[in-house]
Amino acid sequence: xxxxxxxxxxxxxxxxxxxxxxxxxxxxxxxxxxxxxxxxxxxxxxxxxxxxxxxxxxxxxxxxxxxxxxxxxxxxxxxxxxxxxxxxxxxxxxxxxxxxxxxxxxxxxxxxxxxxxxxxxxxxxxxxxxxxxxxxxxxxxxxxxxxxxxxxxxxxxxxxxxxxxxxxxxxxxxxxxxxxxxxxxxxxxxxxxxxxxxxxxxxxxxxxxxxxxxxxxxxxxxxxxxxxxxxxxxxxxxxxxxxxxxxxxxxxxxxxxxxxxxxxxxxxxxxxxxxxxxxxxxx
Numbered sequence: 001x002x003x004x005x006x007x008x009x010x011x012x013x014x015x016x017x018x019x020x021x022x023x024x025x026x027x028x029x030x031x032x033x034x035x036x037x038x039x040x041x042x043x044x045x046x047x048x049x050x051x052x053x054x055x056x057x058x059x060x061x062x063x064x065x066x067x068x069x070x071x072x073x074x075x076x077x078x079x080x081x082x083x084x085x086x087x088x089x090x091x092x093x094x095x096x097x098x099x100x101x102x103x104x105x106x107x108x109x110x111x112x113x114x115x116x117x118x119x120x121x122x123x124x125x126x127x128x129x130x131x132x133x134x135x136x137x138x139x140x141x142x143x144x145x146x147x148x149x150x151x152x153x154x155x156x157x158x159x160x161x162x163x164x165x166x167x168x169x170x171x172x173x174x175x176x177x178x179x180x181x182x183x184x185x186x187x188x189x190x191x192x193x194x195x196x197x198x199x200x201x202x203x204x205x206x207x208x209x210x211x212x213x214x215x216x217x218x219x220x221x222x223x224x225x226x227x228x229x230x231x232x233x234x235x236x237x238x239x240x241x242x243x244x245x246x247x248x249x250x251x252x253x254x255x256x257x258x259x260x261x262x263x264x265x266x267x268x269x270x271x272x273x274x275x276x277x278x279x280x281x282x283x
Contacts, residue, residue: 024075031071039064057124058117058140065142109143112159116140122169127236129168130157171236175212178232178247182254183225185264190218190226193263200257201232206246208233224266230254 039060046056117140122128126137128147133155135147144156170176184193194216201207201214212233220227232250234243258265 020079024078027078028071028075031067031074035064035067035071038067058113058142061142062114106143108160109158112163113140113142113145115163116145116159121167122172126172127170129170130162131165133157174235174237175208175233176236176243178234178243178250180230180247180251181219182228182230182258183222183265184228184258185266186224186226188226188263190228192261193258194228196257196261196263197228197230197254200253201230201250204232204246204250204253206234206238206241206243207250208235 042063043057043060046059122137124137124139128137133147135149135155138146138148144158145162147155147157149155182197184190197216198214202209207214214230214232216228216230218226219229234246
């Protein structure tokens with residue numbers, strides 16, 4: 001009889017904790033749903049108002065995290081751990097120091113993310129180079145920034161690293177300059193070649209004209225050629241044709257025009273002289 005009472009008492013306790021556990025789990029799932037839903041809705045509203053995807057998504061992510069944190073506090077209260085939490089907070093002391101030191105990198109990346117979100121050195125879709133990693137910015141998260149490289153790799157860079165290292169943004173103002181060098185044979189009609197290069201490259205689709213028109217000038221008296229540098233600008237906001245394709249077409253257009261006009265673009269010329277009047281031995 002006593003054993004039966006003990007078993008029934010234990011079952012009552014189990015039932016009690018099962019109810020509390022189910023209630024806590026249900027509450028946490030509700031807050032998790034609210035966090036995701038509110039993050040999505042807030043992101044859409046902020047994007048419409050701010051016209052800045054990066055900052056809007058970051059602020060929405062912060063708000064979603066706060067909702068989850070509130071949900072955890074409610075769950076702890078349901079379970080009955082509020083007293084334990086209060087005691088932990090009251091006696092934080094050395095524990096806070098140890099935990100803070102252990103989570104230093106996480107806190108650093110979070111604060112760096114806030115700075116990047118408001119400073120905005122890049123936007124979603126910008127082409128950046130961060131510590132030698134070049135790619136298109138996809139999103140700014142609480143801890144890291146996601147970029148996609150040209151070969152399709154997704155790279156997650158800690159926000160703290162971005163803040164500490166030089167960042168190159170290739171597309172922030174909408175203009176990017178490219179250049180290449182053409183080597184002409186000595187004795188050519190240099191002025192005619194320069195004019196021909198300018199008139200040829202301006203016809204290439206994607207090459208800008210007007211204030212950002214192409215420029216051509218002599219840069220070096222090399223051993224075998226007179227080197228001419230060609231520079232041109234592209235609009236990085238116009239994504240219908242890639243910059244690599246524009247540069248390729250520009251080089252081919254200039255090369256074809258010079259060849260048709262009879263200009264010679266020799267490779268490196270090596271001159272051999274025999275000062276002793278003897279035949280050179282060759283294999």
